[in-house]
Structure formats: C-alpha cells, structure tokens
Amino acid sequence: MFSKKYIHSTLVWLLFLNSLIISAQNSNDKLTYCNPVNLNYRFCLDEPSRREAADPVIVNFKGEYFLFASKSGGYWYSSNLVDWNFVTTPDLPIEDYAPAAVVINDEIYFTASTNGDKVPVIYKSAKPKTGRWEVVNSNFPIQNVDPDLFLDDDGRLYLYYGCSNIEPLYAVELDRTTFMPIGEPVACMNADIENNGWERPGDYNERSERPWTEGAWMTKFNGKYYLQYSTPGTEFRSYADGMYVADNPLGPFKLSEYNPFSYRPSGFATGAGHSATFQDNYGNYWHISSTTISVKHKFERRLSLFPVFFNEDGYAYTYTGFGDYPISIPQRKIENEEDYLSGWMLLSYNKKVTASSSLPEYGVEKSVDENIRTYWSAKDGKKGQWLQVDLEDVYTVNAVQLNFAEHTTTILGRDPGIYYQYMLEYSTDGKTWQVLADKTKNKEDAPHDYIVVQNPVKARYVRVKNYHTPSGTFAMSGFRVFGNGSGAKPAAVTTITAERQTDNNCSVKLNWEKIENTTGYNIRYGTAPDKLFLNYQVYGDNHIQINSLSKKQNYYFVVDSFNENGITKGSTISEIK
Template structure:
C-alpha cells in the first residue's frame, strides 16, 4: 500500500470514528451520574408475611461489600429476605443475581466480608448454619466453607451477625446481637478450624438510653418501651476499632447507627460521645440504622442503612446509603444532609464530609397542586407531594394511560424525578420478571397543553423499580410534570410520592433569624426555635459536639412548627447548633453557631 492510499485510509477511519462518536453522544449524555435515596433497586416481594397473605416489596439490613472481580473492584449488596443479591460496577446500576446455592429458608440480616480473592457470607441464625464462600460471586456460584457453626444458647444467636477479618493481624472475628435484653456480643474465630468460635464469646456493650437520648425507643425517641440494639458492624481505621450498632428500633424515623471504639477488636469498648454516627429522622426517607460501612474504589467511606415505610407491615423498609468517613480527630460520621435529594456518584476522593456530592437540585414538588386521571376512593392525588411514604394516591384501574400531573406553579429547570410505588392490596407473592416490572413515561409542558416526552422507561430493559429514580438527560424548562402509567404488576396502581427535583432561577432564602437551642433539665433533650423565612420550603437544623463538627441533620418543612424538642443528645456532652433554610432556588447561608452545655 502506497503512502497516498494509507493517508486516505487514515482519513476514512477518522471520519468513521467521528461519525460513530456523534451517534453515541446521545447515549453518553444519557448516562446516569447521580443517585437518590431510597436506593433504586428491584426490591423483592417479601415472603416474611406470606402466611398473613400480605404482599409487599421490602429491603432492609444492607451490607455492601467492595470485592475484586477479575482484577477490578466491584460491589455486592446483600439484603434481608431477597432470594439473592445485587452486583454493581459503579454503585449506580445494580443487577440482581440468584445463586446456585442459597441459605435454605432465605437470609435475614446477612454478614459478608471480602478477604483476598474470596467473598464469605453468613446468615442470621439461632440454629447451626453454614458459612458460604465464593470466588465468582458475579456468576452466582457459592460453595460451603463449613457445614455448621456451633449453636449458641437460646435467644443469643448469632442473629444480625458481622464477619470481620483484621488484615493487619490476619485474625477473624464475629459480632452479633438483636435484642432489647441482650448486648452486642463478640468472639474470635479460628481460621484453622473453618471459622469455628475460638474460646468464649463475650458481651461488648449494652444500650444505655438513660444516658444516650437517641437510644430511646419510639418516634422521635418518645416511647418508654425498652429499645433494641442490633446490626453489628466492625470497621478498623488507623489502628482503632469502631464497633457499630443500630438502635433503637427499625420501625421508627429515628432508627440510627452508633459506634463504640477500642484499641483491640474485643475491647474494652468506649462509647463515642458524638453518637449517633448516622441519623436521618426528617424528610421522606427517614431512618438510617442497621447497615454497614465500606470504602469505594477511591477510598471514600459510605454508610448504608434501613429506611422505614411501615405501611403494609411494620417491617416494610427500603435501603439508603450516605457519604461517611472519619475526621482528623478520628471521629466517625455519616452525612445525611439533604440525604434523600439527588447526589453525584463520586469518581474521585472527596474532601471534608462529602457535601460536594450534593447536586444542589432541590425538591420542586413539595405540596404542589396535582391532578389525576382517576382517583380510587379517598386516595387523592394530593398525597403524592406530601413527602410521606405512608400516604398514597391510587387509580381506579391499573391500566396504561393513567396520569398524575404536578403544577410547579412556575417555569423551573427540571433535572430529575423519583417515583415511589405503594403495594396497596397487592396479590403478588413471587418475583417473576416476566410480570414484575415497572414502566412509565415522564412528560413535561410549559403551558399544560403541549407535552414533550422527557423520559420513556419502556425504551429500557424491563425491571422492577419500586423507587424509580430518573436523572433526565438534560435539564428541561417546565411548569408541568406528568407521570403517564404503563405497567406495574400489582392489581392496583398506587404511588406514595412523585418527587420532582431541579432548580428555580430566583434567590435562595434568607438565613433564619433568632435561632435558639436550650438544653432541658433532662439534658438528653433540647428545645429548638427559629423564625420562619418567607419563601422557604424547609430548614436543616445542624448540630454536633464542636463548632466545626456539625455532622447531624434534622430536616423540617416550612409548614411544620418552628419549635421542636430534640431528644437525641448524650448526657454530659456539650453541643453546638446552627440552622439553614432552602427553597427551589438554593440554600441559605448557615446561621451563626450557638453552643449549649
């Protein structure tokens, strides 16, 4: 081939490459880069209440493991009673996997750990059960690592277990506990005997709600019933052991994760005065307890947890995950500020506490007017914008073409939506993908007359999405946003929340004035008060144990009272508080920090 022909061939290849790139550009631009809690996975219909004839989708007690697959670190998600697990390469797109071998009656509150090239898995149990292992979990191939674990005394477990391998010492441990009577337990495991218990197990710690306000039971810690501790998890950071636990109960908005610390994996453990480490009592996806802590491929920490629905059954739940980490003083934290608004999925090591992941897209749909094509009984369309997962709209029929239309009351930049379905009078007791899938369209309009399709889920492979989060390919200027129904498996079309995110073009609200925090005689409690700001949608009260450690957040709506009794404090610990307001245009400056003793 002469030089002229070679040059022409190169030119043709360059033109072809450019043409292919142009063809691919729409697909590339549509690639999702954000996520929104609750996690958008195909939650499974839960067989826990099969004998009660109650049908609902649920997920709880999550464990995400970063595990190496063919030289690349990827992610595996294990969830209570799901008949399998999920696999992801990017923490955005999760593929459900069924295994060749699975704990025989399915799995509650699973324990998992990655050690070298092997993923280990163990279920909660009060009987003798095997530990499984896999060197190809992405293919669903599991084998028995052992055939049994010794049975512990009645009621002790190991329920809600955690497996921990200390890479520096090459020693193995198990922690467990799920009770309002017993503590969190721990024991070393004997690797030479296929991870049998080594020596005696012992108590690590008990709950102390008389000193730790957040460990009190009930909504906003208001019930005198004895609280539960559960969901053990161990993280080692810079030589320190952080033994985490969930409390006070999964069926409340204040379900949270706390930690004790020690210099040895079996203690003695010291209560962390900054507890809880992951706490989200306000907003749509409330509750953050019983999860795990893991690192992504960039070294960032994340904390997973369980968010409460509790509509069809008290244990009806969803999965959440939040940026987490350790500050320069070794204080562990989880960032739940705007925790159920869209966040960027990180592609690098983040700074500080991960606030940079918040997209700045705020909720545009709160309490906005809604019209529905049909309404079943009293389940009105207004309930899909109230940010309450336990209220819902239902259509007269589950048929294609049913619609919900939100009037944003102004032209705004719409950037994402989330559709949360409700299993109202569901009769589904299997997870057959041929019938259990979700499809709908999202349409937008400036005038309510001419409509454009912003997203069409029927163009994608079929899968079930009970908490479907859709990041639009590009921002769309619109006043009206419409959900057009295509398919859900349940006999009734019911939606608890149709959430619209984006931004307006006006000014962010002013900082709330006259913010005060007053500690009560019972120092587990503090009275909060602030002035409401005209034009605000909501407020975040921020607090922590130092002016630069305001790691806790409680979100309130503008139509909530502007006074609140916070019952989550630790006795003997000074606290610092601040507040910020937000609306459709952005977030105010944070108020001055005020300290209370």
C-alpha cells in the first residue's frame, strides 16, 4: 500500500510535469527568423535616401557567423543566425561592392569587388570582432569584380570572379603565401538565354536581352565542385543563382540538371541571387541571398536566408518554399524541408485595415497585399499615428513582422538616432486592448522588426501605434501577422493543366481548380516527380505563367493549397515534355 504522503507528493509532481508540458505547448520556444533578415541596414551615402545591403557572404569562424555585405559601413556577427551584432572598421574598403571572405586556419581573409583604376587589396584578421584587419596583398594584379575566395580541402586556394553581360566568369589558383595568381585565369561559364529561361531578364524572366552573369560562389560537396552564379540582374524579382558542377576546381564545368539553384520571384520578399552558401554548427547548409525592393533606386536591396540541401546523388538546391514566412533555426542536423517550417501561417493577407491617416496613393490596403514594393503611409511621422488590421476571425498569434517603408526619408549613412519606437497591441473585440510588444523605449535600428510572441495570444485585431519615426512618415510595406486558426485546412488541388509554350519552350502556362477558403497556392516543380525542388507562390489567382524553365528538360508540377490553418499537399502531378 502507498502512503497518503507518497500519493500526495506523486500527484503534486505529476501536476507540475503537466504544467510544464502545457507551458511548452503554449510558448514559442523555437528559434525563428523571417525574411527579409532584420538587420540595421545602412542608408546609402548618396541620394535618394534608401537602405541597401546585397551581395552577402557568411563564413563560419570558430563557431560564430560573420556576415559581410555591400555598402554596409561595417559587418555583423552572430552565434545563432538570428541575433546580429554590428562591427565598424577603419581598415576595410567597406564602401566597395561584393565582398569576399574565406576562413584559413584561425583567420578570416577578405577582399572586395574592384574595377577601373582601383587596385585590389587582400586583408586578414584573427580577431574580426575588434574591427582590426591587416593587409596581406596590397597590389593584387587582377581586377576581381564580384570575387569569391575558395579554400579546397587539400589546402589550395582559388579565386572566382566576374560581373558582365558579355564576359564569362573566371577562376584562377592563388599562392597561399603571396596571394598572387598561379597561372592564367580560365573561363568557367557564361549565360545561355536560348536554353536557360532563368537567365532571361525581367521580374518574371519575360525579356530577351543579355543578362548580367556575376556573383560566383564555390562549394565542395562529396568530391564535386558546385559553382553558383547569379543572374539576370539585381533589380529583378527573378534575381537567382544558377549552378554548374565539375570534378575539379578549375573545371571543365557542366550545367547542373537542377536549375536554378536558388529562385524566388514571388511572395513578399523576392529575389534569391548573388548569394553565399555555408554550413552551420550542426552541418546544415544555408544560403544568404540578395532580395530586391528596387523602388527608390534599383540597388535598394535587403538580405534573405534560406536552407540548402546537397544530396549524395549529386543534386543540390535551395529551399525557398514559404521563404518569407517564419523559418526555424534547427539545433541539430536536418534532412527534410518541412523541419525548417515553423508551422505559423500568414493571417493578415488582404484583411481589413484601418489607419489614423493615409496619404493619397498610399492606402491602407497596401500594407497587407504581400508586395514589398507597395506601402501604406500616414500623413506624417508624428507620435500617435496608427495602423490596425482586422484578421476577421480569432486566431492564435505567434509572431508579427513590421516592415517599415521609410517614405520621404532624408537620412544618409548611419546615426545613433535611427530607430523606431512603437506599441504593438491586440484585441479580440476591437474595444479592449492588451500589449503584444512594448517598443516605446527601443533604441535599436530594426527596419524589418520581427516580434515573436513568447506566450501566443488569441486575437482578431492587431494594432501598431507610432511613438518615434526617425525620418519621413510612419509607413509600412508589410504589416504581417503569423499564427494559426482552429478551422480546416483547404481541400487538395486535384486538377492541374500545364501547357508548354511552343514559341518559347522555356515557358509554361499552369491552370488549376480554384479551392475555397484558401489564402494562396504554392507550386512545386522540377525535372522529376521526386525532385520538385523549385517553388512558386501565388496569392489569389489559380493560374500562372512561369518563364524560368530549361529548354532541354521535361518538367513536373504539383500545386499545394494553404490558408490560415495550414498547408494541404496537392494530389496530382502534371508533366510537360
């Protein structure tokens, strides 16, 4: 027989364990981020006033991640790929485009894009957190536009470079002691718009002029050399990375069967070009990419981070499906795409929005249209301006992303006074409000602020009130609320037709049945039924034309439906010869 004291203590312990389980279920204990990555992007030094960061590189140095990007006034480091610390430096050419970095032994080596009369310089640092660097080679003889430094596992060092709508990408071996070229550069690859639809310019690869071939990056996996390149132009939503493969670091290179390697022309954060591929501390591969806005200036850009898969059979791809929804950072080795998805769905798309005021042509509906190039603006940036979204039902809210549009800003460069202060509130009835996040004392620059609600709440209404805007008006390109409903997922798409265009074999027209109660559709496609690596997200419509195919390959397509309650995989695969 058990004593009453034993039974009582056991019940108390079981109740405690149960409370821990409930607490874990009701809290957001996973590490997530949301593209565009929430960095303190610098305002450019010239007019018009706009932020820019592009052509990124991340290297894993002693278990931490160092991020370099064009025109950023410095660089960042992080221990978890979510929280970034900014470093300024007097030693590096931080106003140059397209930085390159590589880890050799216990040091990071750095160079940047050069052209004209400027002489390339190579630097190194054993303590990059300090911002102190020293010169390794002050007179490099090659104008290495868009450089990439690659250290092979046999200790040999290579440089890949090129940025042109005429010339190919080149590669040359470097001496590890002098950092001077060994031998003559060799041509690696060039554009082929006749056969490669993803290389054709335009937001949706609809144009026919020569593209820019640039942004080389080399990755070695399982004895193969994977050379990625960016195309067709940084200002396009279709900005992508293609892939060539070789058995040797200097080639010859053959076009990969699975292209483009990285592609995201649709959704809120679009563009996935001029990227770097790296491994985290658990062996997972990642892809840090340039994302386009290109409204105030064609070089108005941000950064996005996507998971990458290299397979023992030789194929490689970047997973961009739902690539601007909250993404989980795993704390272990991951094998499946789904393990990166947080499970939090978009709740705010095209929902009812009201505001304290609006400027003509910058209406409230543009804050929830999932288009980073359009935005709502209040009439000014004074304290008290507000924006409110009615989710039209009560949902569980897990996270909010606030993307500030910075309308009529006059800021140039960096300044300690550049930050947003606001109050984020929620309500179930639109009358009684509670605090979701209090940023009224914030002093951190966060233009794409991503707020994870530690204890998820039930809400129908979410409202943001302005307390401080650093310049211009209080404006937002994306008031994005994420979480889940308690209703049913949409039905599966069972009918899909795919018609390849006879006058343009790189193009396909897709149509599928319209499913009720959907937010949108995600098209998965590829060159084999079990290799549907590419993703194309569609809101509202049940048809699309995709112009990024390879002229020489067959393709397979399936359409998934999704809403606030989750994703339903399509059940029909359509093939085009």
